[in-house]
Amino acid sequence: MTPVPEGLLFGVAGIPHSCPEDSSLRAVEHVLQSGLEALELEFVQGLKMGPETASQVKQASRRHQIRLSAHAPYFINLNAEDRGKRMQSQDLLLNSLRLAAAAGATDLVFHAGYYGLKTPEETYLNIKDSLREILSIARSEKIAARLRIETMGKKKQFGSLDEVLSLCRELEGLFPCLDFAHIFAREGRVNSYRDFYQVLKKVEKKLGRLALKQAHIHISGVKYNQTGELKHLNLEESDLRFDEWLQALDDAGVSGTVICESPSLEADALMLKNLYHNLREKKPAPQPR
Ligand SMILES: [Zn+2]
Structure with a gap:
């Protein structure tokens, strides 16, 4: 296996605006030409990619050394009132994972569901049961993509x-x-170097150092109110302190992928990538003991 590089790789969610064709295959090559390193394939409106395209996308990502992830459909709800709908959501998540792996994605991000009429505790247990089943099938099929549950921005999620x-x-x-962006919009207060650093330390404490070394991160500007996230914004239009956030990621030694979900996509992703490499260059070299 190729060793995972130290540090962060930057990419976009979906096909870059400057990509001349509305195609995932073309987007892989275009991400490289844009100076980025990662792409999150959007299965958010359904699993429309056929097996042949998936195989071509996988080959292209290897050829261009672009790190691929994927995002499962938005309509998955592992806490649906209706049992049939819950089963459908489980199937859809599993099929998304299979498709992600076929397309060469190492990770599949998903939104687990809504509380609906249930308490947070009941919701937690329902989602845990569903995921346990999905993970067990994924293991028996040896699907080569990780399931990534996303931190959500709306308080009803x-x-x-x-x-x-x-x-x-x-x-x-x-x-x-x-x-x-979701953590910030939901909690309302996570917006300083110290806050971001504390979130990262909490992740490390709960899940171990490896969770920071193989992180998968989403970022964008965000508009929010007391219910949480309203919509994504470009970073400069938002009050999210992304420069402090990047510094905290670097100081906490985070490695992995940052996917930019700003409306401007590649413009913000490139801005973050440049900012990150600038602050790393400025860092004094460690002193010999
Ligand atoms: Zn998402």
Whole structure:
């Protein structure tokens, strides 16, 4: 296996705006030309990619050395009132994982569901049961992609930082997708170097050092109110302190992938990548003992 590089790779969620074609295959090559390193394939409106395209996307990602992840459909709800709908969501998540692996994605990000009429405790248990089943099937099929449960920005959605970390701690094979715009919008206060650093230390404490060394992160600007996230914004239009956030990621020694979900996609992703490499260059070299 190729060793995972130290540090962060930057990429976009979905096909870059400057990509001349609306195709995932073309997007892989275009991400490289844009100076980025990662791409999250969007299965958010359904699993429309056929097996042949998936195989071509996988080959292209290897050829261009682009790190691929994927995002499962938005309509998955592992806490649906209706049992049939819950079963459908389980199937859909599993099929998303199979497709992600076929397309060469190492990780599949998903939104677990809504509380609906249930308490947070009941919701937690329902989602845990569903995920346990999915993970067990994924293991028996040896699917080569990790399941990443996302921290969610709306308070009606399951997925506070604590819920996500507890589930990942309980279920072997489940990993977090840390969406810092969502954490900020939901908690309302996580917006300084110290806050970001504390979130990262909490992840390390709950899940171990490896969770920071193989992190999968989402970022964008965000508009929010007391219900949490309203919509994504470009970083400069938002009050999210992304420079302090990047510094905290670097100081905490985080490695892995940062996927930018700003409306501007590649423009913000490139801005973050440049900022990150600038602050790393400025860092004094460690002194010999
Ligand atoms: Zn998401």
